[in-house]
Amino acid sequence: MSLIPQRTVTELKELRELTSDENGAQRVAWTDVWQKARKWFATKLVGLPIEHHYDAAGNNWVTLRGTSEKTLLIGGHLDSVPNGGWLDGSLNVLAGLEVLRRFAAEFKGKPPVTIRLVDWADEEGARFGRSLLGSSAFAGTHSIAADRVRTDKDGVTMEDALKRCGVHMDRFPEAEKERANAAAYIELHIEQGPVLEKLGLPLGVVLGTKGVERHAITFHGQEAHSGATPMKQRKDALAAAAKLALDIRNIAGKHPDAVCTVGSLKTFPGIVTAVVGRCEATLDQRDLDARVLAQMYREAQEASKRFASEENCTVEWSRIWSIEPIPFHPQLIELCEQSVRELSGNSHRLPSGPLHDAAEVSRAGIPTVMMFVQSLRGISHNKIEDTREEHLEMSVAALDRLASKTVDWILKAN
Ligand SMILES: [Zn+2]
Numbered sequence: 001m002s003l004i005p006q007r008t009v010t011e012l013k014e015l016r017e018l019t020s021d022e023n024g025a026q027r028v029a030w031t032d033v034w035q036k037a038r039k040w041f042a043t044k045l046v047g048l049p050i051e052h053h054y055d056a057a058g059n060n061w062v063t064l065r066g067t068s069e070k071t072l073l074i075g076g077h078l079d080s081v082p083n084g085g086w087l088d089g090s091l092n093v094l095a096g097l098e099v100l101r102r103f104a105a106e107f108k109g110k111p112p113v114t115i116r117l118v119d120w121a122d123e124e125g126a127r128f129g130r131s132l133l134g135s136s137a138f139a140g141t142h143s144i145a146a147d148r149v150r151t152d153k154d155g156v157t158m159e160d161a162l163k164r165c166g167v168h169m170d171r172f173p174e175a176e177k178e179r180a181n182a183a184a185y186i187e188l189h190i191e192q193g194p195v196l197e198k199l200g201l202p203l204g205v206v207l208g209t210k211g212v213e214r215h216a217i218t219f220h221g222q223e224a225h226s227g228a229t230p231m232k233q234r235k236d237a238l239a240a241a242a243k244l245a246l247d248i249r250n251i252a253g254k255h256p257d258a259v260c261t262v263g264s265l266k267t268f269p270g271i272v273t274a275v276v277g278r279c280e281a282t283l284d285q286r287d288l289d290a291r292v293l294a295q296m297y298r299e300a301q302e303a304s305k306r307f308a309s310e311e312n313c314t315v316e317w318s319r320i321w322s323i324e325p326i327p328f329h330p331q332l333i334e335l336c337e338q339s340v341r342e343l344s345g346n347s348h349r350l351p352s353g354p355l356h357d358a359a360e361v362s363r364a365g366i367p368t369v370m371m372f373v374q375s376l377r378g379i380s381h382n383k384i385e386d387t388r389e390e391h392l393e394m395s396v397a398a399l400d401r402l403a404s405k406t407v408d409w410i411l412k413a414n
Contacts, residue, residue: 002102002106003098003099003101003102003397004098005095005392005393005396005397006393008091008095008097008392008396009389009392009393011044011097012086012087012090012091013086014040015086015090015094016086018036018037018040019033019080020086020383023083023383024082024086024382025080025081025083025085025086025383026083026084027079027080027084027090028081028082028124028127029079029122029123029126029127029133030127030161030162030164030165034078034079035165037079037090038060038119041078041097041119045062045097048062048064048100048104049064049104049109050062050063050064051063051065054166054167055138055174056137056167056168056171056172057121057133057134057137057138057167057171057172057174058121058122058134058162058166058167059118059119059121059134059135059137060078060119060121061117061178062097062116063116064103064104064109064111064114064115064116066107066110066113066115067110067111067113068112068113068410068411069114069181070113070114070181070183071114071115071180071183072114072116072183072184072185072186072406073116073117073182073184073185073186073361073366074096074099074100074115074116074117074185074186074187075092075096075117075118075119075186075357075358075361076089076090076091076092076095076118076119076120076187076189076357077092077093077119077120077121077123077124077134077357078090078093078119079122079123080124080126081126082126084124084382084383085190085382085383085384085385085386086385086386087385087392088189088380088385089123089124089189091188091373091387091392091395092187092188092189095188095395096188098396099115099117099400099403100115100117102400103115112407112411113407113411114181115403120134120135120357121134122134123135127152128151128152128158129150130147130150130158131355132355132356132357132359132360133147134175135357135360136360137172137173137175137176138175138178138360138361139176139360139364140173141363142172144170144172147169182361183366183413184332184409184410185358185366185368186332186368186369186370186371186399186402186403186406187356187357187358187368187370188371188396188399189206189370189371189373190373190374190375190385190387191204191372191373191375192354192378192379192380192385193378193380194375194378195348195350195378196348196350196374197374197375197376197377197378199348201344201348201374202344202373202390202394202395203371203372203374203391203394203395203398204340204347204348204350205333205336205340205347205348205349205369205371206328206350206351206352206369206370206371206372207288207333207349207350207351207352208325208326208328208352208359209288209325209326209351209355209356209358209359210286210288210293210325210352210353211290211322211323211324211325212284212285212286212321212322213283213284213286213297213319214283214284214285214319214320214322215318216317216318217241217244217280217281217282217283217304217315218279218281218315218316218318219237219238219240219241219279219281219311219315220237220277220313220314220315221234221235221237221240221275221276221278221279221311221312222234222235223268223269223275223277224274224277225273225274225275226273226274227273229275234275234311234312235277235311235312237267237277237278237279237311238265238267238276239307239311240279240304240307240308240311240313240315241262241279243307243310243311244300244304244307245265245281247307248260248261248283248285251299251300251303252285252296255287255289255292257287257351258286258287258292258293258296259285259353260285260296261283262281262282262283263282263284264280264281264282265280265281266279266280282320283300285297285300287325287351288325288351289325290325293325304317323355323359326359326363327362328358328362328369329362329367331409332367332406332409333369336369336370336402338401338405339398339399339401340371340398342398342401343394343397343398343401344394344398350372352370352372356370358370371398371399371402373387373392374388374391375387376388
């Protein structure tokens with residue numbers, strides 16, 4: 001029996017039927033619907049020559065033992081955001097299942113290396129605001145103390161919600177033992193952006209996940225009466241912030257894949273009759289190259305000081321969050337490119353703006369690569385998220401091709 005990509009599309013529709021309502025997918029991690037999705041997934045494993053277990057962080061592992069203990073990992077996540085799409089995360093898992101079935105059939109239950117499929121717990125962080133939870137426990141980058149006290153919108157703590165699903169946060173570090181023998185990690189994902197569609201390409205090779213610098217920037221001026229204060233004597237904090245919000249286009253524009261976003265501006269006192277005395281802005285900057293990211297951060301700081309002084313204001317910065325760029329493995333990128341070209345006749349390399357579980361796996365030192373399939377209209381985290389069925393099927397075949405090449409690579413390297 002060989003690969004049946006059509007089956008993946010059929011199963012994705014089954015899952016959608018089971019776990020969505022009129023507003024989209026509702027597979028939010030640590031909820032009943034999510035657990036229903038996982039139970040449904042377990043029924044798909046019946047009859048396969050595999051071992052199945054949940055690790056200490058709630059990650060869902062399917063293991064097909066091979067002749068060698070060296071292991072190829074294939075990953076995804078069944079959880080979704082509220083009102084999410086039908087493909088984000090679940091395509092990865094179900095395409096991985098199809099690849100696993102093909103290996104099991106072709107090698108009569110014993111492939112040359114061990115193949116493991118993982119459905120990561122809580123990739124989205126939709127309920128507690130903490131993304132990549134299960135994969136960071138696996139990678140050993142998770143800090144329990146910071147997360148156990150997080151609460152959802154109803155005041156339920158993360159620790160209690162996980163306990164309800166049989167997961168005890170104290171035991172998270174035990175998930176690190178799943179890293180044993182891992183020789184490579186591959187992940188297929190929808191692009192969630194418009195690049196491949198614009199280029200007319202079904203598939204793309206992901207170079208890595210972009211690093212992020214995220215800051216709160218506060219401009220201080222002087223509140224003053226809007227009628228009594230002459231234009232030349234104002235200390236208008238909004239004017240300084242507005243200049244920065246426009247200038248980040250120039251800062252990002254010097255680099256082909258860089259992005260900078262001022263996502264929030266709050267003015268104080270925020271009334272119609274006062275010059276803005278204080279303006280709080282947020283800035284999010286991303287690039288795959290750490291030097292570019294550092295340069296953009298420096299340039300934004302310099303620009304903010306210049307604009308503050310032009311408007312007779314002052315400015316202060318505080319870091320909200322940051323993560324370094326995570327480039328994927330050069331040889332696996334090469335294999336991914338060959339696979340994409342063999343299936344679609346064409347290939348394109350692109351960085352990922354969103355973070356993915358693959359970034360955590362790569363941080364753990366395991367050679368990693370991701371493949372993207374085109375997203376229609378570039379929309380995701382939305383019920384209208386979609387991908388052409390022929391592209392979905394092609395992506396399953398390309399992931400399968402990549403899996404075979406990676407198995408050969410693992411065998412050759414060891
Ligand atoms: Zn995802």
